[in-house]
Amino acid sequence: MQTVALSTTRDMPSDLSTSVPPSDLDADCVRLAYAHLPSIAISAMVSSVVLAWIGHAEVSTPRILIWLGAVWVNSAIRLGLYQRFNRQRPRNDELRGWRHTLFAIMGVSGAVYGSVILLPAHEPSMLLFAVAGLAVAGHIAGGTQSIVAIPPVMAISAVTLMLPLIWVSVHSSSEQTRALSIMLAAYLGSVAALSKQNYRALRDSFRLRYENLDLAKSLAQRNVTEAQAREAAEAAGRDKTRFLAAASHDLRQPLHAMTMFVSALKAEALPARSAHLVSRIDATVDALQQQLDSLLDISRLDAGVITAQPRPFPVASLMRQVEAVFGDLAQQKGLRLRVLPSQRWILADPDMVAQMLRNLVANAIRYTNSGTVLVAFRPRGANLRVQVWDTGIGIPHNQQKEIFREFHQLGNPERDRTKGVGLGLAIVERLARLLETRVEVRSREHRGSVFWFDVPVTTPALDRNGAPIERAVTEPPAPTRPSSPAMTALTILVVEDDALIRESLGLLLQSWGHHVVQADDTASSLAVVRQQRAIDAIVTDFRLPHEQTALDVLAAIKTELGTLPPVLIITGETPPAQLRLLQSAGHQVLHKPVATHVLRKAIAKLKPDRE
Numbered sequence: 001m002q003t004v005a006l007s008t009t010r011d012m013p014s015d016l017s018t019s020v021p022p023s024d025l026d027a028d029c030v031r032l033a034y035a036h037l038p039s040i041a042i043s044a045m046v047s048s049v050v051l052a053w054i055g056h057a058e059v060s061t062p063r064i065l066i067w068l069g070a071v072w073v074n075s076a077i078r079l080g081l082y083q084r085f086n087r088q089r090p091r092n093d094e095l096r097g098w099r100h101t102l103f104a105i106m107g108v109s110g111a112v113y114g115s116v117i118l119l120p121a122h123e124p125s126m127l128l129f130a131v132a133g134l135a136v137a138g139h140i141a142g143g144t145q146s147i148v149a150i151p152p153v154m155a156i157s158a159v160t161l162m163l164p165l166i167w168v169s170v171h172s173s174s175e176q177t178r179a180l181s182i183m184l185a186a187y188l189g190s191v192a193a194l195s196k197q198n199y200r201a202l203r204d205s206f207r208l209r210y211e212n213l214d215l216a217k218s219l220a221q222r223n224v225t226e227a228q229a230r231e232a233a234e235a236a237g238r239d240k241t242r243f244l245a246a247a248s249h250d251l252r253q254p255l256h257a258m259t260m261f262v263s264a265l266k267a268e269a270l271p272a273r274s275a276h277l278v279s280r281i282d283a284t285v286d287a288l289q290q291q292l293d294s295l296l297d298i299s300r301l302d303a304g305v306i307t308a309q310p311r312p313f314p315v316a317s318l319m320r321q322v323e324a325v326f327g328d329l330a331q332q333k334g335l336r337l338r339v340l341p342s343q344r345w346i347l348a349d350p351d352m353v354a355q356m357l358r359n360l361v362a363n364a365i366r367y368t369n370s371g372t373v374l375v376a377f378r379p380r381g382a383n384l385r386v387q388v389w390d391t392g393i394g395i396p397h398n399q400q401k402e403i404f405r406e407f408h409q410l411g412n413p414e415r416d417r418t419k420g421v422g423l424g425l426a427i428v429e430r431l432a433r434l435l436e437t438r439v440e441v442r443s444r445e446h447r448g449s450v451f452w453f454d455v456p457v458t459t460p461a462l463d464r465n466g467a468p469i470e471r472a473v474t475e476p477p478a479p480t481r482p483s484s485p486a487m488t489a490l491t492i493l494v495v496e497d498d499a500l501i502r503e504s505l506g507l508l509l510q511s512w513g514h515h516v517v518q519a520d521d522t523a524s525s526l527a528v529v530r531q532q533r534a535i536d537a538i539v540t541d542f543r544l545p546h547e548q549t550a551l552d553v554l555a556a557i558k559t560e561l562g563t564l565p566p567v568l569i570i571t572g573e574t575p576p577a578q579l580r581l582l583q584s585a586g587h588q589v590l591h592k593p594v595a596t597h598v599l600r601k602a603i604a605k606l607k608p609d610r611e
């Protein structure tokens with residue numbers, strides 16, 4: 001949500017006064033909420049089809065079709081309302097009526113969508129209740145990124161969505177249904193707390209925008225020096241970094257818990273239909289994780305914890321990787337992917353060059369609907385020019401510098417997540433600076449584009465027998481998850497202040513055969529250690545209550561035991577200073593949300609000294 005707020009405020013008028021009237025802030029919030037109406041409506045239409053398909057076994061066909069039609073009509077009304085809003089472009093003083101309309105339509109939408117659980121003539125099955133609960137939870141969570149800008153609208157939407165589930169659970173004879181309803185209520189409470197934080201951050205970002213605009217005008221009027229202007233710009237950049245870091249951390253926490261719960265659910269013996277739904281949820285979580293990982297890559301680059309480690313490696317390894325990773329994707333879009341052969345060797349950081357090339361090829365395929373994507377390696381004096389050509393939509397001349405900015409995308413006003421989040425080229429540009437090169441682009445609209453960068457040519461690295469050493473580029477993650485490593489049962493201390501994450505992580509570790517003891521801060525960790533003594537490993541969050549960190553807990557445990565067991569730190573932190581601190585700590589570190597197979601591999605490395 002915070003990212004959208006930043007991109008939305010960029011288009012605000014620049015002639016605003018220093019004191020920001022609440023009405024202006026409210027108007028900005030209304031505009032932001034309307035900007036997200038299409039994604040909310042389309043999500044309701046798609047998920048209602050899934051719910052209708054699942055519920056048809058328990059609900060008569062006429063009733064389920066009437067409900068499905070009501071959801072689609074309501075969604076169509078919201079899409080029409082969005083188009084009307086964009087056509088009229090109401091002024092600030094005209095937005096009160098639009099706010100009331102949004103309140104009414106979202107209240108009706110929630111009631112219509114949530115009523116699916118009331119359709120069965122008898123008590124709904126556990127499967128229908130669970131799937132309806134997940135769908136409602138997803139819509140409420142989506143509200144924290146869309147309609148949280150207007151708290152009354154967020155509240156009426158959440159309440160009307162949840163009321164039918166609450167009614168059914170109160171009158172249910174099933175203990176499982178009541179237990180699930182309690183979990184949903186707890187989830188709603190956590191989302192409400194997160195929504196409150198996001199709403200405050202959103203209004204602060206709007207207010208900061210107005211203040212920065214006024215500051216710029218004031219400084220211009222006073223003929224401020226260039227040094228003062230640069231200082232203001234750097235302060236704004238730091239504010240953006242802190243803002244994104246806070247947003248990333250708050251989103252990673254519940255997503256990490258969801259990853260653990262889904263993994264535990266996948267280990268259960270489920271009916272085929274339920275197992276399919278769980279797999280789709282898992283795929284959705286993976287997609288969101290990839291987007292958050294892009295934010296983490298930007299933070300690592302800004303923090304300076306990633307440094308280039310150049311060495312000789314063959315271009316052929318890059319060619320193989322491009323063909324392996326993108327061959328099927330290009331074929332699915334009906335594109336021809338050509339990689340021109342080269343026997344050259346280059347001197348650079350192989351993983352950085354590989355990531356740059358992957359991002360450029362992914363971008364080319366994403367924005368090319370027909371024709372060819374060509375990867376070429378052409379000699380240029382002492383350098384080799386790495387080029388990615390496409391026959392895609394092209395880039396307007398006035399946008400060819402803007403595309404390297406964070407979150408800037410062409411042809412994606414609706415922020416379709418399948419088109420990425422607008423960080424791929426920003427990462428390429430930062431990696432190019434670390435490699436002491438630069439990325440260039442030439443493009444014609446509707447004809448295509450070419451991106452390129454230069455790297456030094458070198459001679460092959462040879463082994464003792466004079467044969468070229470082929471090891472070069474770290475392979476990207478395989479499309480299928482690797483088999484899980486064998487584990488030794490350990491006694492693991494889990495230190496985590498978030499109850500949902502602590503519970504989900506504990507359940508997952510126990511399902512792998514480990515004995516788990518838990519704590520939430522330094523004092524409780526020491527109490528567990530004094531009682532347990534034989535701790536084989538520690539898995540801890542970084543940020544803990546009372547301004548404590550994992551490093552404080554580990555120092556106290558080391559003082560108590562005289563030594564420290566192997567440690568795994570799992571964190572949602574992305575600020576540059578925190579990343580540098582984590583790197584210097586010398587412990588194994590994973591960033592939330594953590595994929596289950598990655599966590600299992602990390603746990604397998606925690607071998608206690610007493611073994």
